[in-house]
Amino acid sequence: MFNNFDFSVILPSLPYIWEGLMFSFRLTVTAMLGGIIIGTLLALARLSGGKTLGFAAKTYVDLMRSVPLLMMILWFFLLAPFFIKITPETSALITFTLFQAAFYSEIMRAGIQSIPRGQINASFAIGMTYWQTMGYVILPQAFRNMIPVLLTQTFILFQDTSLVYAIGATDLLKAADNTGKLYGRTVEMLIFVSLIYFVICFSLSMFVKYMNKRIAIIR
Incomplete structure (x- = not known):
């Protein structure tokens, strides 16, 4: 079955695959951190009770969650050059961060709402403001409760990074495709990166299961 395959091309391709x-990884980490920060602010805005702020945050979240990520990647990449000079890699970083913020926002909103309302009322009773209550009392607990879900969203994000192939950004999949064409062994390189994706995502899923058990013990 594998007589016609030549996996010897993998070794000289490793520097490109590593790049x-x-x-x-950089795209995943940037989108995760930026998405969590922006998403948390969006969640707080929606729960603040302010009509204008809440409506704006809800509109943003609903819009982002209603459009396929691939279309958002293409739209931003094609429209951004009319305003600023931008590389495919930078375009991907910005798009992923803004897109993922909507999903992290919903996760954080659920985490905040999982905290008993009595803690919020008690904080208000001792003179704390809404933002102080969220920063010192609610968010630390919400983050702890949401760790497994945040990690699950992050490894889904890592899988989605392969979509930047559409705009020519050199991610793992694009690097494999480029080296495969260079050596005339595209199938072998795609098989190799598929194994890399599997190992990374399987390891992350095992870590999520471990964190689920840890959170359950703490509770």
Whole structure:
């Protein structure tokens, strides 16, 4: 079955694969951190009770969650050059961060709402403001409760990084495709990166299961 395959091309391709993998990791970490920060602010805005702020945050979240990520990647990449000079990699970083913020927002909103309302009322009773209550009392608990879900969203995010292939950004998949074409062994390289994706995502899923058990013990 594998007589016609030549996996010897993998070794000379490793520097290119490593470069693509590092960009995929950088894209994942940037979108995760930026998404959590922006998403938390969006969640707080929606729960603040302010009509204008809440409506704006809800509109943003609903819009982002209603559009396929691939279309958002293409739209931003094609429209951004009319306003600023931008590389495919930078375009991907911005798009992923803004898109993922909507999903992290819903996760954080659920985490905040999982905290008993009595804690909020008690904080208000001792003179704390809404933002102080959220920063010192509610968010630390919400983050702890949401760790497994946040990690699950993050490894889904890592899988989605392969979509930047559409705009020519050199992620793990694009690096494999480029080296495969260079050596005339595209199938072998795609099989190799598929194994890389599997190992990373399987390891992350095991870590999520471990964190689920840890959170359950703490509770």
